[in-house]
Structure formats: C-alpha cells, structure tokens
Amino acid sequence: MSSMKKTLIASALLFATAQADTHLVESNRQASDEIAITLYNNGTALVNESRSVLLKKGINQLLLKDVSAQIRPQTTHLKNRGNSALQLIEQNFDYDLLSPHAMLEKSLGTSIEIRSFDPTGQKVQETATVLSTNGGLVLQYPDRIETGLPKDAQLIFKQIPDGLKASPTLSLLLASEADEAAPLEITYLTGGFDWQADYIATLSKNETEFDLTGWITLKNNSGTTFENSKLQLVAGDVNQTPNYGSPRMMKASMVVMDESAYLPSEESFSDFHLYTLPMKTTLKNNQEKQLSLLSANAIPLTKEYRFTHYVQDHSESKNRKAAIYLLIDNTEASNLGMPLPQGVFRVYQERDNGEALFIGENRIPHVAANETFEVNTGNAFDVSVSESVTQFERITKTRTQSSHQVIFKNAKKVPVVAKYTEQFGMKGWRLLSVSHEPSQKVGTSATWNIEIPAESSVTLTYKVDLETESK
Template sequence: MKRFAIAMMIIGMATIAAAQTAITIYNNNLGLVKDIRKLDIKKGVATLDFSDVASQIDATSVNFRCLDDNNVQVLEQNFLYDLVSSEALLKRYLGKNIEAVGKDGKNYRGQLMSYDNRNLVLGNAGGEVTVIALDKIADYKFPSLPEGLLLKPTLRWLLDSPSAGAKKCEVSYLTNGISWQSDYVAVVSADDSQLDLSGWVTITNNSGTSYDNAALKLVAGDVHRVTDHARGSGAYNESVPYLAKAAAPQFQEEGFFEYHLYTLARPATINDKEIKQLSLFPSTRTKARKVFIFDATSRNYWYGQNQDKVKIKANLEFENSEKTGLGMPLPK
C-alpha cells in the first residue's frame, strides 16, 4: 500500500494570528511554508498561477485550500520551473532567427542552427553559415520571450469554481534549502566561578525565495518523514540537550510530542541567499564550577607509555535550573 506521511506537518500548521506567511524550519535542510493570499479565481474550469514560491519545493507536498469557498476544487496541479536564462532562450530559439552582438560592436543575424559552450552557429537565407566564438559575443537579442518560460518558479492549478472573485486561499508545502542551528557564547569570570551565557539561532536560507514578515517556528527533536518508496525515505534526528533559559527571550519554547518547538514572538523577514542570526535568549549569568577529569582508561597509561604526559581535561559545569536563571531545553 502506498504511504505518504509527514508527522512534522502537524506542528507547523498551527495558526498564528495576523500572519499571512508562516514558516516552520527543521534542523536538516527542510522547511514547511504556509502562505495565505487573496487570489483572483475565475468561474468554471480555469488555471491559476501562484508565484514567489521556493525553487526547492517538494511538489508532492503542496496543499491548496480556498478558505472562502469550500466548493473550489483542484483538478490539476503543476510546478513550473523552466526559468528565463541565456541557455533556456537559446534552446527555445533553435531553428529561429536571433541577433548576436559582438564585443567589437559587429551584429550577427541569422537562424540559430546550433550552439555549445564554445561556439554559436548562425545561418542565413542565402545558405551562408557563420560560426561565432561565444567569448567574442557581448549580447544576444531575441524577438520576444518564448511561451512557457517564467521569471520565477510557479505553482499552477487547474481549478473548478462555482463563482468568480477574490478569495482567500491557503497554500502549504515543504521545501529543501533552509535550515537552522543554535550557537552559544559563554563569557567566564576570572576565577571561573560564574559565566554569562547567551544563545543565537542561525538560519541559512537557500530555498530560492524570501519570506517577508513571516511567523517563524523552529523544531528540534527526532523528526521522521515517510515518503513513497519509489522516492526513498529518510529520518531526521537531532538530540536536544538541556542548556539554558533567560528572562524575556525572543523565542518561546514548548514541548510537542517528542519535539521541542520554538516560536519567535514577532514576525521576521528571511531573505533568499541570506544567513540570519536571531537572539535565542539574552545573556544570563549563572554560577559555574571547574571540574578536572583524568581518563584512567587510556591505553598508553596502563601500558606504562608516557604516563607523565597524560592530559587532564578541564570542564566548566553549571546547573540548568530555573533557580539559576536557566532551565529551558535548547537544541544542540
């Protein structure tokens, strides 16, 4: 029997008041996006384009809902990602007339017969064939943009609607190319008796789109994603040690099944091709103690080799509890 289940989607679909875009980010290069927009839907059977989506979208995970009209039905769904580029334009114009402008200002016009990564071959009505080295070409000129080429990745639906008008719709999907990790900074006092601990969340977005003023959630835990066997399957695992909590942090933590969910208390903009850092919690002072550790299980020690050179490890420990100003589970 074919199975497709995404346990983590339960977490990310929680509604956040007044947010039109929401994104839940997991540790392992995966995000769940929910986008609510007013869309102009036509009566009857018609197509609807939805752009500004992630280029690394998992097309099998897309879900469309018309919130204003439950009678709107999705008949067909397509993810279009044939984007405008010099390569795409040349491919579409094979056998058609184009113009190439040389770096010396000379114009070359004719039918595009072939091209590769070194040369361009043009022919004219008189049978003359010209081979032009690509490194000598400054610009190309095409009569028009070929049909089917897009400026941005686009979802396209074939809908059947009983009425026309602007309707509020919700689109959700999974995308690769976005991840997060946590980083911690500890400033230790001169006598090693105290430390100031602060935490940061680092988000790396290479998903192919930006998320403006989005409600942001982060998930840590043993995340499992079960997909069709034909496409493979994988498990997403992260251990969650207990580290710190501070007064009035930007993120609020809560347990959700075996996961830990961190919600940013304000909207955030995450641009494409961006590494963003957000304060996980402000600097918190707590007591610490130095602990020296000697590893007597060392093979060299028991065999009498370099016994005077066995290193002693020095660790700095602190109690993770509310009475010390800490006490919240934070991701590794």
C-alpha cells in the same frame, strides 16, 4: 459524496480534458496576506502562505509565483477559506528560471539576432539559428556556421521562450463552482532552509559561573526571498523519508532590562519543542541571519579535568593531557531552566584587563529543562597524567593480576581535581590494593577524584585482578 461535489468533479475532468475556457490567474508574493515559515533542524521548512486570488466559475489556471525554488510539490496542500468548493485537478512546478543560458537552451532551432561591432566600430546586426548550447554556443548564419560570439556581442530574442519563468512558479489547475475572491491557504515543505542555536558563554575569572547569550542562526538557500514572515523553529529530530527529487507534474487532492518581549516564546508540541519569534522578519535568499534566543547571567558551573584509561590495552603514556569539561545544570535555580536547542556552545573568558579570549567550543545536543549537560572545551596544557604497568602476572589461563602507577601533574598555580576513570572492560575485576580509594565503582569501571596541589604531583597506585574470559 454530495451530488453537487460529484457534478463539480465531473465538470472539472471534462474541462481539463477539453482544455477550453480556462481562466488564467497569476498571483505573486505581493498578493500574500500572511507568510509563516516553520524551520526544522534537518534542512527542511514548512511554508504556510495565505493569498487572495480572483477565481472564475469553471476551470482556472492559477500561477502561484515566488514559491520556494526547492519546493517539494508532492507535499503541497491547498485550502480555500472562502465559500466556494474547489477541486484541485493538476499541479506543475515550473522551475526553469529565466536566465541568458536558459533562454539560449530554449531557443534551439529558432532564430535570434546578434548585435556586435566590426573592426571599424560600426554596429552590425545579423540573424542566426541556435544549433547547440552543449559545451558552447553553435550558431548558423545565412552564409556560415560559427561557435561562440563576437566580442561585446548582444543577443536579441523576439520573446521569452515557452516554459521559462522569472521566478519559481507552482501552476495549479482548479475547478471552482462560482466566481469568488478566494482566500487560499497554500502549505508545502521545502528544502534549502536550516537553523541552529549558537551559544556564547563568558566565564568569570574564578571559573565558577558564566554569562550566556544564545542566538538563532537562520540560513535561507531555497532560491527565494521571503519577506515579512512569521518564523517558528522546531527543536527535535523529525523523521523524514529521503527526497529523491521533485516531479514536474502530479495529480493531487485537496538582564539590565526585561528582554522577554524580544526573545522567542517556547512551548512543547507533541514530542518536540516549538520556538516562535516575536516579530516578523525577512529571509533573503542566500542569507544567513542571527536572531536573539536567550540571555542569562551568573549561571553556576563545575569544571572537571578528565582522564579515561583502558586497562586491557596495556598502554602506557607520558604527560597525557586532561580533557576539560564544563558541567552545567539547565535548571531555574541556575538561571536557566528552558529547553535548549542543539547547537554550538562557544566559551570565552575575560582576562584581568577585561579582554575576552576564546577558549574552546563544542556542539551540544538538545537539552531538556532540568537536565545537566557538559561542554568539552579542549585539553589542559598544565594538567597531565603518566601511566605505566609496574607488574604483570598471569595467574591462570583466564585470570591476570597487574600493578599500575598513575602520576598526576599540575603545573597550575592553583590546586585542581582530576577525575580519572579506569575501564577494565569486563565485570570480573577486583581491586587487590589501592593508594587512594575510588570515589565510584560502576559496572566495568572505577573512578577516582584526585586532588592535586598547585605546582605539584600526586601518584596513584593500584593492583587489579581481572577475569579475562568466561570460565
């Protein structure tokens, strides 16, 4: 450590102990040169703010007003872009905000004025001492003690009680080696923010392709409004330790048209994906805002009707409905090919008259480029299955043989393909006979793709030999 820095730190500690000649500097949001907010999927945001402040040589009490009300003070990082060396000695987060109730609580044991009106309408003003605000207001007048307030009463305070702030304030005790208009960069993590992607897909009438619009939904419940801010979004699961509260004080050390210009840019960053919005925006407190993420047309899809059954349950069913899945390739060939953040995928379909009806939604995870993802939109009304066991025989203590009948029904006016997966639950299985050959045998399951004509039914039968336990 250089002798200059040693001297600066020593003098800072001396001044901090003496609390003498401290220069008070107040900085509000209007002093900000730049605000950048990076939002994560887990309710956290990183705020990076640049402010120019006039510091004096020696000790400065810097009040940074209008920070997030849910700031995590222990994550604060301060950097001086100027020439002078700074030493951060102490910081306090003052989150007792100014309100009528807070003023009363801070006025316990002091006198306030109560202005009201008597039964004749004449103005009455009295002095009383605030005794308690616990469960209600208790006031001591010169000749009595009362609870509550007269109707239409006004409270008059001589001054704002100590410790109350009009806005969330981060108080920093700084030592500066010289007078300077210091360009400071303040970075901190805060709660109260969240974002997710919302997708709106409109299916074609023949259900072979769809148009897609993506929105970013931003939520600000941080207790603070951030105006004219640069926004970035991180897609991915960033690990964080639990936050058990914020201490008040701590010691710290230093398609028809080209829409691309209005859509976020995307880039890989470490093991995550970063989306940068092209224009600055204002995030008001307690506001939910939507911004455009993507727009794509004529995206091909595959629609599947799925059934899954577990043989070991020995369960039978009647008219069990098929689960509907839409399979989508996130590739450039499919007019997509970009990382898709997790979010809610809502599906609409146009009727013959052009009216769009909502047909289902599902939450999708983060989808990387060139991956296939699927959306479960619900259960089919007209495609069902009935399952039954027609024969069961125990061959040995560990082996069984059973015959199964599966009846597929399609009440639609068009043919469909049902994907039926039978889970045998163990590797020791063998099909002895089948009416339809399975399209796939993997591990402990077999899958059939059954073509069902319009307004018709198809029956699948099979007999299976199961090794129920290890020998």
